[in-house]
Amino acid sequence: MNLNKLLKKKNKILPYSRQLIDNNDIESVTKVLKSNFLTQGQAVPKFEKILSKKVGAKYSVAVNSATSALHIACLALNLKKNDKVWTTSTSFVATANSAIYCGAKVEFLDIDIKTYNLDVNLLEKKLSITKKKNLPKILIIVHLAGFPAEMVKIFRLSKKYKFKIIEDASHALGASINSNKIGNCKYSDICVFSFHPVKSITTGEGGAALTNDKKLAEKMRLLRNHGIEKNKKKMLKKSNADWYYEQQTLGFNYRMSDIHAALGISQLKKLNYFIKRRNYIAKRYFDFLKDLPLILPFKKKSFLSSYHLFIIRLNELKKKNYNWIFSFLRKKGLFVNLHYLPIHLQPYYKKINKNKKFNCPNSILFSKTAISIPIYPQMSNSNINFVKKVLIKSLEKF
Numbered sequence: 001m002n003l004n005k006l007l008k009k010k011n012k013i014l015p016y017s018r019q020l021i022d023n024n025d026i027e028s029v030t031k032v033l034k035s036n037f038l039t040q041g042q043a044v045p046k047f048e049k050i051l052s053k054k055v056g057a058k059y060s061v062a063v064n065s066a067t068s069a070l071h072i073a074c075l076a077l078n079l080k081k082n083d084k085v086w087t088t089s090t091s092f093v094a095t096a097n098s099a100i101y102c103g104a105k106v107e108f109l110d111i112d113i114k115t116y117n118l119d120v121n122l123l124e125k126k127l128s129i130t131k132k133k134n135l136p137k138i139l140i141i142v143h144l145a146g147f148p149a150e151m152v153k154i155f156r157l158s159k160k161y162k163f164k165i166i167e168d169a170s171h172a173l174g175a176s177i178n179s180n181k182i183g184n185c186k187y188s189d190i191c192v193f194s195f196h197p198v199k200s201i202t203t204g205e206g207g208a209a210l211t212n213d214k215k216l217a218e219k220m221r222l223l224r225n226h227g228i229e230k231n232k233k234k235m236l237k238k239s240n241a242d243w244y245y246e247q248q249t250l251g252f253n254y255r256m257s258d259i260h261a262a263l264g265i266s267q268l269k270k271l272n273y274f275i276k277r278r279n280y281i282a283k284r285y286f287d288f289l290k291d292l293p294l295i296l297p298f299k300k301k302s303f304l305s306s307y308h309l310f311i312i313r314l315n316e317l318k319k320k321n322y323n324w325i326f327s328f329l330r331k332k333g334l335f336v337n338l339h340y341l342p343i344h345l346q347p348y349y350k351k352i353n354k355n356k357k358f359n360c361p362n363s364i365l366f367s368k369t370a371i372s373i374p375i376y377p378q379m380s381n382s383n384i385n386f387v388k389k390v391l392i393k394s395l396e397k398f
């Protein structure tokens with residue numbers, strides 16, 4: 001049953017995540033709707049400025065989705081046909097698709113079964129035994145559920161083996177490693193955020209690519225707007241005519257509208273509150289669930305998770321009842337989800353990799369045991385208790 005059908009049937013449905021919109025958001029959007037520009041006005045540059053300041057990167061390029069941001073990030077880093085990209089299979093398909101758009105070959109590495117992020121020891125081993133011509137041009141790192149990956153180690157490896165790093169931080173706006181906010185690009189070339197309604201903040205649809213490299217930022221700006229340059233100083237042909245503009249490369253219309261950016265501006269003001277609430281709910285879950293036959297999210301001192309998702313896993317004892325428990329939770333009003341089925345097992349990826357096998361046992365085990373339970377800022381204590389009650393009931397059945 002899908003969420004819309006369920007919502008019609010029952011009024012008490014808790015989704016795994018959802019947006020929080022208040023009157024400030026509505027006012028902010030309304031202001032743009034009453035202004036002269038619905039797109040290509042002042043709201044997008046303002047949103048970009050606030051966002052880069054918030055996470056500590058020099059430049060930010062706002063676009064219409066994280067998928068678009070990942071695509072132009074790959075292009076800006078010069079990803080070409082048959083280049084190699086390495087990433088993890090436990091992610092949303094867009095992570096890998098962005099590299100496929102460029103004609104690159106994607107190799108899936110296994111996750112660490114504790115953190116659900118890339119297994120860095122395995123990465124190091126694989127890099128050391130891979131022939132130079134087969135080394136990756138780009139590594140795309142996912143901070144699954146908002147828990148930061150081991151960026152310091154990964155960054156070190158990128159220097160030794162000379163690959164670029166894109167962070168798919170779609171889950172991780174508001175997360176940090178020590179005092180390094182995810183998005184400051186200290187340990188990566190480009191960091192991408194999503195503003196889909198289930199993520200840390202929303203613009204409806206939207207995304208952004210952040211970087212400290214001016215050239216990369218300029219390239220991405222060009223790519224999001226058809227490859228069209230309007231800045232006289234950067235034109236290839238000198239012209240004083242006011243009507244002159246030039247298309248310098250093949251770009252796209254990946255622009256964010258000012259309506260979306262206005263929502264982003266007011267949402268960003270609530271980011272700290274959102275992350276605090278998500279961490280509060282997570283803490284309650286840790287207290288409630290620690291004695292149940294479940295595996296709870298990994299925690300690490302100095303790693304702040306944004307808790308985009310709260311993923312529980314069934315242990316060996318309960319694993320065989322996965323389908324039953326999943327359906328039971330949905331029937332009882334928890335709209336739980338699986339994040340994610342391994343990308344390499346999707347029919348499309350099987351088709352394009354006919355003669356290739358990826359060795360990702362942990363991603364597979366994860367997908368047979370993981371359940372994302374509700375977590376979002378406006379969950380009440382009674383909502384949290386309801387989740388606990390239904391979960392206990394589902395686990396008692398066998």
Ligand SMILES: *Cc1c(COP(=O)(O)O)cnc(C)c1O
Pocket residue numbers: 064065066067068091092094095142168170171193194195196205206207
């Ligand atoms: C949501 C998500 C995306 C895509 O984000 P959009 O803004 O919907 O394009 C990409 N990667 C991951 C890991 C995501 O969770």
